[in-house]
Amino acid sequence: xxxxxxxxxxxxxxxxxxxxxxxxxxxxxxxxxxxxxxxxxxxxxxxxxxxxxxxxxxxxxxxxxxxxxxxxxxxxxxxxxxxxxxxxxxxxxxxxxxxxxxxxxxxxxxxxxxxxxxxxxxxxxxxxxxxxxxxxxxxxxxxxxxxxxxxxxxxxxxxxxxxxxxxxxxxxxxxxxxxxxxxxxxxxxxxxxxxxxxxxxxxxxxxxxxxxxxxxxxxxxxxxxxxxxxxxxxxxxxxxxxxxxxxxxxxxxxxxxxxxxxxxxxxxxxxxxxxxxxxxxxxxxxxxxxxxxxxxxxxxxxxxxxxxxxxxxxxxxxxxxxxxxxxxxxxxxxxxxxxxxxxxxxxxxxxxxxxxx
Amino acid sequence: xxxxxxxxxxxxxxxxxxxxxxxxxxxxxxxxxxxxxxxxxxxxxxxxxxxxxxxxxxxxxxxxxxxxxxxxxxxxxxxxxxxxxxxxxxxxxxx
Numbered sequence: 270x271x272x273x274x275x276x277x278x279x280x281x282x283x284x285x286x287x288x289x290x291x292x293x294x295x296x297x298x299x300x301x302x303x304x305x306x307x308x309x310x311x312x313x314x315x316x317x318x319x320x321x322x323x324x325x326x327x328x329x330x331x332x333x334x335x336x337x338x339x340x341x342x343x344x345x346x347x348x349x350x351x352x353x354x355x356x357x358x359x360x361x362x363x364x365x366x367x368x369x370x371x372x373x374x375x376x377x378x379x380x381x382x383x384x385x386x387x388x389x390x391x392x393x394x395x396x397x398x399x400x401x402x403x404x405x406x407x408x409x410x411x412x413x414x415x416x417x418x419x420x421x422x423x424x425x426x427x428x429x430x431x432x433x434x435x436x437x438x439x440x441x442x443x444x445x446x447x448x449x450x451x452x453x454x455x456x457x458x459x460x461x462x463x464x465x466x467x468x469x470x471x472x473x474x475x476x477x478x479x480x481x482x483x484x485x486x487x488x489x490x491x492x493x494x495x496x497x498x499x500x501x502x503x504x505x506x507x508x509x510x511x512x513x514x515x516x517x518x519x520x521x522x523x524x525x526x527x528x529x530x531x532x533x534x535x536x537x538x539x540x541x542x543x544x545x546x547x548x549x550x551x552x553x554x555x556x557x558x559x560x561x562x563x564x565x566x567x568x569x570x571x572x573x574x575x576x577x578x579x580x581x582x583x584x585x586x587x588x589x590x591x592x593x594x595x596x597x598x599x600x601x602x603x604x605x606x607x608x609x610x611x612x613x614x615x616x617x618x619x620x621x622x623x624x625x626x
Numbered sequence: 627x628x629x630x631x632x633x634x635x636x637x638x639x640x641x642x643x644x645x646x647x648x649x650x651x652x653x654x655x656x657x658x659x660x661x662x663x664x665x666x667x668x669x670x671x672x673x674x675x676x677x678x679x680x681x682x683x684x685x686x687x688x689x690x691x692x693x694x695x696x697x698x699x700x701x702x703x704x705x706x707x708x709x710x711x712x713x714x715x716x717x718x719x720x721x
Contacts, residue, residue, distance in 0.1 A: 325691045372671075379668055386651045389634070395654055396631040452651070459672070602656075606632060609656035 316521050321447035324390040332520055333391050335513070336446050338407065339522065340388040345402045345409035347381035349587050353417040354426060362420060369466050370423065376463065380456045387448040403592050411573065412495050414581030421474055421481075421488035427467015429489070429496035429538070435460045436534045437500065445521030472545045482546075489542070490550040497565075498573045500531040535563045634683040635661040637668075639675035647679050658682070 312328050315321070322328055351374050358374065361367035385395055401407040412430055417423065438460065441453040474485035504514040505528040517523035535554075542549050553566035576584070632654040638647035650669050655661035661680040669675065689697055705711050714721055 323691070325688070327691075375671070379671065382653070382668055383651055386653070389652065394631050448651075455650075602632065605656040605660060609660070612657065 316445055316519075319445075319521065321450060322445050323447045331516075332522075335517065335520070335522065336449065337388055337391050337393050339517075340384055340391075340449055340452075341393075341398050341401065341407050342409060344381045344384035344388060344398065345407060346413065347377050347384060348402075349409045349413045349591060351377045351381075352587055352590055353413055353415070353583075354423060356417050357420060357423050360420065361423075366470070373427070373463055373466065376459050380452075380459070383452040383455055384449075387446075387452040390448045399595065403588070403595065405588070408577070409587075410499060411576040411581060412499050413587060414576050414584045415491070415495050416582050418491070419484050419488060421471065421484040422492065424467045424470030424474065424485065425488035425492040427463050427465075428471055428541075429467075429492050430499065431460055431463040431467060432538060433496045433499045433534055435464060436530050436537070440524035440530075443521075443524055449522075468541065468545075471547065475545050475547065486547060489547050493550050494568060494572075497531055497534070498568050500534065501527040502570070502573075503528055505529070532562055535565050539563055632656050635665070635680040636683050636686060637661075637665040638679040638681070639665075639669055640677035641674060642676055647677065650674075652683060653680070655680075 312322065312326065312332075315326070322332075354370060354377070355374050358367060358370050361370050385398060388398060389395060398407070402409070417426070435457065438453050438457050442450055442457060444450040444453065471485045471489070474481040476482075502508065504526045508528075509515070509526075514523060514526055518526075539549060539554065551566045553564065555564050557564045575581070579585075633656070634652055634654055635658065636652050637650050639650045640647045653661055653665050653668055655664050658680055662678055665678050665680055670678070701707075
């Protein structure tokens with residue numbers, strides 16, 4: 270699962286990220302200048318023809334850096350995303366639900382690894398990516414800084430958070446960068462199970478006792494707005510100038526605006542909520558026959574930026590757990606590497622004896 | 627603790643018997659045996675394969691995209707290698 274790609278423009282640690290961030294004009298000029306230095310005719314032709322860029326193709330440095338940042342953030346989100354749900358594995362209410370949840374959390378790890386694998390094709394080392402996560406230079410989706418307070422949260426995450434992730438990830442399957450697109454295809458094939466198991470879980474609860482139904486509603490109340498925020502800041506109409514949507518679209522990395530994807534998500538999800546008797550916690554939500562879309566209320570953007578900057582309920586906890594897991598796993602990696610080195614040495618020695626004889 | 631990255635292996639999966647192995651991604655592992663085991667867990671959780679190859683990424687030799695024009699040029703002017711190059715009388719079948 271995954272939130273859309275965005276950075277806090279006021280975070281100095283994030284730095285200028287691509288031609289559309291901050292000094293858009295200067296960066297755009299630099300981009301044009303560079304064309305005389307490197308031959309980009311191939312790259313532009315590939316993008317213009319909606320073809321895939323592959324790892325060893327010549328590509329603009331900004332394109333490479335944008336992809337490294339986006340794919341890494343995406344990978345980090347998958348890995349951190351294991352925590353809020355892993356929190357409930359030992360307390361799943363049945364063996365069936367426990368098996369499902371374990372499989373789902375394992376999938377999130379898998380998605381993270383597909384993505385790290387894709388990022389590495391851009392020439393960055395795995396250890397470096399993890400360092401950047403651990404020292405806060407790269408972010409993960411803010412959605413995972415919210416706590417999973419009840420069992421129903423597992424349902425709400427699957428239905429809403431994974432639902433939003435699918436909405437984001439499906440267009441990424443057509444991303445101009447081949448390895449990223451392929452990782453997304455693999456991921457999307459697995460996400461459908463994630464969303465359906467969550468919806469089914471909630472459906473079970475709403476058909477249960479009053480307390481269970483209330484628990485389901487409470488979970489949706491808490492996850493609805495963070496799920497909408499996963500699509501990132503507004504980027505259409507008067508908001509179109511900020512952020513880096515335009516550049517990412519020109520490069521074929523991003524295919525739809527954050528706002529368009531968010532609207533699609535609302536349109537898709539509201540009927541599902543109605544079907545199982547869940548109320549979407551938005552008094553402004555209503556069908557607009559003129560637009561043929563649902564109108565909905567404004568996201569609390571102050572909260573969005575606050576959580577992104579580290580002031581969410583679980584930011585510190587998630588990172589501490591991530592770093593501890595990495596450090597506590599070091600002996601396993603060391604032992605495996607030592608074993609491999611020993612085996613290789615023995616083989617070499619045996620080969621030496623063989624040739625001497 | 628050590629933070630050196632374990633060696634990188636490229637992973638190829640045969641989806642079912644009768645098909646060739648196809649590249650699916652990569653994996654880090656201390657050795658080839660572990661790479662195969664980990665690749666199973668990562669790339670075939672839903673019966674996506676019946677066979678896995680792993681190859682140390684450092685052992686792969688590839689043509690360079692920089693020379694793709696000149697490298698593949700020799701095939702460009704040999705259209706007589708395609709059956710559509712040839713003219714045959716109309717109305718014939720199986721030819």
